[in-house]
Amino acid sequence: MxxxxxxxxxxxxxxxxxxxxxxxxxxxxxxxxxxxxxxxxxxxxxxxxxxxxxxxxxxxxxxxxxxxxxxxxxxxxxxxxxxxxxxxxxxxxxxxxxxxxxKSDYSELLLDNLLQKGFEGKELLHEFKEKMKCKPKLKVKQ
Missing domain, CATH: 2.30.110 (Pnp Oxidase; Chain A)
Structure with missing residues:
Protein backbone atom coordinates (compact mmCIF):
# COMPACT_ATOMS: atom_id res chain seq x y z
CA MET A 1 0.00 0.00 0.00
CA LYS A 103 -2.06 11.97 -15.47
CA SER A 104 -0.95 11.54 -19.08
CA ASP A 105 -4.58 11.84 -20.21
CA TYR A 106 -4.71 15.47 -19.06
CA SER A 107 -3.27 16.66 -22.37
CA GLU A 108 -5.97 14.76 -24.28
CA LEU A 109 -8.71 16.29 -22.12
CA LEU A 110 -7.20 19.75 -22.54
CA LEU A 111 -6.96 19.42 -26.32
CA ASP A 112 -10.57 18.24 -26.54
CA ASN A 113 -11.65 21.18 -24.36
CA LEU A 114 -9.80 23.71 -26.55
CA LEU A 115 -11.21 22.21 -29.77
CA GLN A 116 -14.72 22.47 -28.31
CA LYS A 117 -14.04 26.16 -27.64
CA GLY A 118 -13.21 26.63 -31.33
CA PHE A 119 -9.43 27.04 -31.23
CA GLU A 120 -7.60 26.11 -34.45
CA GLY A 121 -4.14 26.21 -35.99
CA LYS A 122 -1.45 28.34 -34.36
CA GLU A 123 -3.97 29.78 -31.92
CA LEU A 124 -4.76 26.24 -30.75
CA LEU A 125 -1.08 25.40 -30.35
CA HIS A 126 -0.38 28.61 -28.39
CA GLU A 127 -3.39 28.10 -26.07
CA PHE A 128 -2.48 24.43 -25.54
CA LYS A 129 1.10 25.31 -24.50
CA GLU A 130 -0.10 28.03 -22.12
CA LYS A 131 -2.70 25.79 -20.48
CA MET A 132 -0.24 22.91 -20.10
CA LYS A 133 1.94 25.24 -18.00
CA CYS A 134 -0.80 26.26 -15.54
CA LYS A 135 -3.01 23.13 -15.81
CA PRO A 136 -6.47 24.64 -15.22
CA LYS A 137 -9.36 22.46 -14.01
CA LEU A 138 -11.21 20.67 -16.80
CA LYS A 139 -14.69 19.23 -16.96
CA VAL A 140 -14.68 15.47 -17.48
CA LYS A 141 -17.28 13.78 -19.69
CA GLN A 142 -18.99 11.04 -17.72
Missing amino acids: KTFKLASLDIVEDSSSVEVPLVDGLVLNKEDDHYTWLLEAYTDVKFYDYFSKIHQEKREIIVEAKITKKENAPAYFQMEICSLLKFEHHISVLFEGHLRRN
Missing part, protein backbone atom coordinates in the same frame (compact mmCIF):
# COMPACT_ATOMS: atom_id res chain seq x y z
CA LYS A 2 1.25 3.49 -0.86
CA THR A 3 0.13 6.67 0.88
CA PHE A 4 0.18 10.21 -0.48
CA LYS A 5 -1.04 13.64 0.60
CA LEU A 6 -4.31 14.83 -0.92
CA ALA A 7 -3.54 18.39 -2.04
CA SER A 8 -6.90 19.34 -3.58
CA LEU A 9 -10.29 17.77 -4.20
CA ASP A 10 -13.14 18.57 -6.56
CA ILE A 11 -16.33 16.62 -7.17
CA VAL A 12 -17.13 16.72 -10.89
CA GLU A 13 -20.84 17.17 -11.56
CA ASP A 14 -22.53 17.22 -15.00
CA SER A 15 -21.49 20.68 -16.18
CA SER A 16 -19.61 22.00 -13.17
CA SER A 17 -17.49 20.93 -10.25
CA VAL A 18 -17.68 21.42 -6.49
CA GLU A 19 -14.39 22.51 -4.95
CA VAL A 20 -13.93 20.97 -1.51
CA PRO A 21 -11.50 22.99 0.62
CA LEU A 22 -9.35 20.59 2.60
CA VAL A 23 -8.15 20.82 6.17
CA ASP A 24 -6.23 17.63 5.44
CA GLY A 25 -6.44 14.59 3.23
CA LEU A 26 -4.86 11.29 2.26
CA VAL A 27 -4.71 9.18 -0.88
CA LEU A 28 -4.02 5.47 -0.57
CA ASN A 29 -3.23 3.14 -3.43
CA LYS A 30 -4.16 -0.24 -1.99
CA GLU A 31 -2.10 -1.99 -4.69
CA ASP A 32 -4.55 -4.89 -4.62
CA ASP A 33 -5.75 -7.14 -7.45
CA HIS A 34 -8.70 -4.79 -8.09
CA TYR A 35 -6.56 -1.60 -8.39
CA THR A 36 -8.52 0.01 -5.55
CA TRP A 37 -7.81 3.50 -4.24
CA LEU A 38 -8.98 5.20 -1.04
CA LEU A 39 -9.22 8.97 -0.58
CA GLU A 40 -9.94 10.58 2.77
CA ALA A 41 -10.93 14.22 2.86
CA TYR A 42 -11.11 16.15 6.13
CA THR A 43 -13.15 19.29 5.47
CA ASP A 44 -15.65 21.79 6.89
CA VAL A 45 -18.88 20.48 8.43
CA LYS A 46 -20.91 22.66 6.00
CA PHE A 47 -20.33 19.93 3.36
CA TYR A 48 -22.00 17.24 5.49
CA ASP A 49 -25.45 17.45 3.84
CA TYR A 50 -23.92 17.44 0.35
CA PHE A 51 -21.88 14.30 0.98
CA SER A 52 -24.61 12.66 3.06
CA LYS A 53 -27.03 12.82 0.11
CA ILE A 54 -24.48 11.23 -2.24
CA HIS A 55 -23.70 8.55 0.38
CA GLN A 56 -27.38 7.70 1.00
CA GLU A 57 -28.00 7.39 -2.76
CA LYS A 58 -24.92 5.11 -3.04
CA ARG A 59 -24.10 7.18 -6.12
CA GLU A 60 -20.80 6.85 -7.95
CA ILE A 61 -19.08 10.18 -8.51
CA ILE A 62 -16.08 11.46 -10.40
CA VAL A 63 -13.43 12.88 -8.08
CA GLU A 64 -10.69 15.17 -9.37
CA ALA A 65 -7.74 14.98 -7.00
CA LYS A 66 -4.35 16.58 -6.99
CA ILE A 67 -1.85 14.42 -5.19
CA THR A 68 1.09 15.73 -3.13
CA LYS A 69 1.11 19.31 -4.57
CA LYS A 70 -1.59 21.60 -5.96
CA GLU A 71 0.67 22.24 -8.98
CA ASN A 72 0.51 18.58 -10.05
CA ALA A 73 -1.78 17.44 -12.85
CA PRO A 74 -5.11 16.15 -11.54
CA ALA A 75 -5.99 12.48 -11.32
CA TYR A 76 -9.59 11.39 -11.91
CA PHE A 77 -11.25 8.66 -9.88
CA GLN A 78 -14.64 6.96 -10.11
CA MET A 79 -15.64 6.51 -6.48
CA GLU A 80 -18.32 5.88 -3.90
CA ILE A 81 -18.45 7.25 -0.38
CA CYS A 82 -17.91 4.35 2.01
CA SER A 83 -17.77 6.34 5.25
CA LEU A 84 -18.92 9.78 6.40
CA LEU A 85 -18.09 10.93 9.93
CA LYS A 86 -19.32 14.17 11.47
CA PHE A 87 -17.34 16.01 14.13
CA GLU A 88 -18.04 19.35 15.82
CA HIS A 89 -16.58 21.59 13.09
CA HIS A 90 -15.37 19.14 10.44
CA ILE A 91 -16.26 15.96 8.59
CA SER A 92 -14.23 13.04 7.33
CA VAL A 93 -15.28 11.60 3.97
CA LEU A 94 -13.77 8.29 2.89
CA PHE A 95 -14.05 7.46 -0.81
CA GLU A 96 -13.27 4.11 -2.40
CA GLY A 97 -12.94 3.46 -6.10
CA HIS A 98 -10.70 3.29 -9.11
CA LEU A 99 -8.42 5.57 -11.06
CA ARG A 100 -10.36 6.68 -14.10
CA ARG A 101 -7.74 8.51 -16.06
CA ASN A 102 -4.06 8.77 -15.46
Whole structure:
Protein backbone atom coordinates (compact mmCIF):
# COMPACT_ATOMS: atom_id res chain seq x y z
CA MET A 1 0.00 0.00 0.00
CA LYS A 2 1.25 3.49 -0.86
CA THR A 3 0.13 6.67 0.88
CA PHE A 4 0.18 10.21 -0.48
CA LYS A 5 -1.04 13.64 0.60
CA LEU A 6 -4.31 14.83 -0.92
CA ALA A 7 -3.54 18.39 -2.04
CA SER A 8 -6.90 19.34 -3.58
CA LEU A 9 -10.29 17.77 -4.20
CA ASP A 10 -13.14 18.57 -6.56
CA ILE A 11 -16.33 16.62 -7.17
CA VAL A 12 -17.13 16.72 -10.89
CA GLU A 13 -20.84 17.17 -11.56
CA ASP A 14 -22.53 17.22 -15.00
CA SER A 15 -21.49 20.68 -16.18
CA SER A 16 -19.61 22.00 -13.17
CA SER A 17 -17.49 20.93 -10.25
CA VAL A 18 -17.68 21.42 -6.49
CA GLU A 19 -14.39 22.51 -4.95
CA VAL A 20 -13.93 20.97 -1.51
CA PRO A 21 -11.50 22.99 0.62
CA LEU A 22 -9.35 20.59 2.60
CA VAL A 23 -8.15 20.82 6.17
CA ASP A 24 -6.23 17.63 5.44
CA GLY A 25 -6.44 14.59 3.23
CA LEU A 26 -4.86 11.29 2.26
CA VAL A 27 -4.71 9.18 -0.88
CA LEU A 28 -4.02 5.47 -0.57
CA ASN A 29 -3.23 3.14 -3.43
CA LYS A 30 -4.16 -0.24 -1.99
CA GLU A 31 -2.10 -1.99 -4.69
CA ASP A 32 -4.55 -4.89 -4.62
CA ASP A 33 -5.75 -7.14 -7.45
CA HIS A 34 -8.70 -4.79 -8.09
CA TYR A 35 -6.56 -1.60 -8.39
CA THR A 36 -8.52 0.01 -5.55
CA TRP A 37 -7.81 3.50 -4.24
CA LEU A 38 -8.98 5.20 -1.04
CA LEU A 39 -9.22 8.97 -0.58
CA GLU A 40 -9.94 10.58 2.77
CA ALA A 41 -10.93 14.22 2.86
CA TYR A 42 -11.11 16.15 6.13
CA THR A 43 -13.15 19.29 5.47
CA ASP A 44 -15.65 21.79 6.89
CA VAL A 45 -18.88 20.48 8.43
CA LYS A 46 -20.91 22.66 6.00
CA PHE A 47 -20.33 19.93 3.36
CA TYR A 48 -22.00 17.24 5.49
CA ASP A 49 -25.45 17.45 3.84
CA TYR A 50 -23.92 17.44 0.35
CA PHE A 51 -21.88 14.30 0.98
CA SER A 52 -24.61 12.66 3.06
CA LYS A 53 -27.03 12.82 0.11
CA ILE A 54 -24.48 11.23 -2.24
CA HIS A 55 -23.70 8.55 0.38
CA GLN A 56 -27.38 7.70 1.00
CA GLU A 57 -28.00 7.39 -2.76
CA LYS A 58 -24.92 5.11 -3.04
CA ARG A 59 -24.10 7.18 -6.12
CA GLU A 60 -20.80 6.85 -7.95
CA ILE A 61 -19.08 10.18 -8.51
CA ILE A 62 -16.08 11.46 -10.40
CA VAL A 63 -13.43 12.88 -8.08
CA GLU A 64 -10.69 15.17 -9.37
CA ALA A 65 -7.74 14.98 -7.00
CA LYS A 66 -4.35 16.58 -6.99
CA ILE A 67 -1.85 14.42 -5.19
CA THR A 68 1.09 15.73 -3.13
CA LYS A 69 1.11 19.31 -4.57
CA LYS A 70 -1.59 21.60 -5.96
CA GLU A 71 0.67 22.24 -8.98
CA ASN A 72 0.51 18.58 -10.05
CA ALA A 73 -1.78 17.44 -12.85
CA PRO A 74 -5.11 16.15 -11.54
CA ALA A 75 -5.99 12.48 -11.32
CA TYR A 76 -9.59 11.39 -11.91
CA PHE A 77 -11.25 8.66 -9.88
CA GLN A 78 -14.64 6.96 -10.11
CA MET A 79 -15.64 6.51 -6.48
CA GLU A 80 -18.32 5.88 -3.90
CA ILE A 81 -18.45 7.25 -0.38
CA CYS A 82 -17.91 4.35 2.01
CA SER A 83 -17.77 6.34 5.25
CA LEU A 84 -18.92 9.78 6.40
CA LEU A 85 -18.09 10.93 9.93
CA LYS A 86 -19.32 14.17 11.47
CA PHE A 87 -17.34 16.01 14.13
CA GLU A 88 -18.04 19.35 15.82
CA HIS A 89 -16.58 21.59 13.09
CA HIS A 90 -15.37 19.14 10.44
CA ILE A 91 -16.26 15.96 8.59
CA SER A 92 -14.23 13.04 7.33
CA VAL A 93 -15.28 11.60 3.97
CA LEU A 94 -13.77 8.29 2.89
CA PHE A 95 -14.05 7.46 -0.81
CA GLU A 96 -13.27 4.11 -2.40
CA GLY A 97 -12.94 3.46 -6.10
CA HIS A 98 -10.70 3.29 -9.11
CA LEU A 99 -8.42 5.57 -11.06
CA ARG A 100 -10.36 6.68 -14.10
CA ARG A 101 -7.74 8.51 -16.06
CA ASN A 102 -4.06 8.77 -15.46
CA LYS A 103 -2.06 11.97 -15.47
CA SER A 104 -0.95 11.54 -19.08
CA ASP A 105 -4.58 11.84 -20.21
CA TYR A 106 -4.71 15.47 -19.06
CA SER A 107 -3.27 16.66 -22.37
CA GLU A 108 -5.97 14.76 -24.28
CA LEU A 109 -8.71 16.29 -22.12
CA LEU A 110 -7.20 19.75 -22.54
CA LEU A 111 -6.96 19.42 -26.32
CA ASP A 112 -10.57 18.24 -26.54
CA ASN A 113 -11.65 21.18 -24.36
CA LEU A 114 -9.80 23.71 -26.55
CA LEU A 115 -11.21 22.21 -29.77
CA GLN A 116 -14.72 22.47 -28.31
CA LYS A 117 -14.04 26.16 -27.64
CA GLY A 118 -13.21 26.63 -31.33
CA PHE A 119 -9.43 27.04 -31.23
CA GLU A 120 -7.60 26.11 -34.45
CA GLY A 121 -4.14 26.21 -35.99
CA LYS A 122 -1.45 28.34 -34.36
CA GLU A 123 -3.97 29.78 -31.92
CA LEU A 124 -4.76 26.24 -30.75
CA LEU A 125 -1.08 25.40 -30.35
CA HIS A 126 -0.38 28.61 -28.39
CA GLU A 127 -3.39 28.10 -26.07
CA PHE A 128 -2.48 24.43 -25.54
CA LYS A 129 1.10 25.31 -24.50
CA GLU A 130 -0.10 28.03 -22.12
CA LYS A 131 -2.70 25.79 -20.48
CA MET A 132 -0.24 22.91 -20.10
CA LYS A 133 1.94 25.24 -18.00
CA CYS A 134 -0.80 26.26 -15.54
CA LYS A 135 -3.01 23.13 -15.81
CA PRO A 136 -6.47 24.64 -15.22
CA LYS A 137 -9.36 22.46 -14.01
CA LEU A 138 -11.21 20.67 -16.80
CA LYS A 139 -14.69 19.23 -16.96
CA VAL A 140 -14.68 15.47 -17.48
CA LYS A 141 -17.28 13.78 -19.69
CA GLN A 142 -18.99 11.04 -17.72
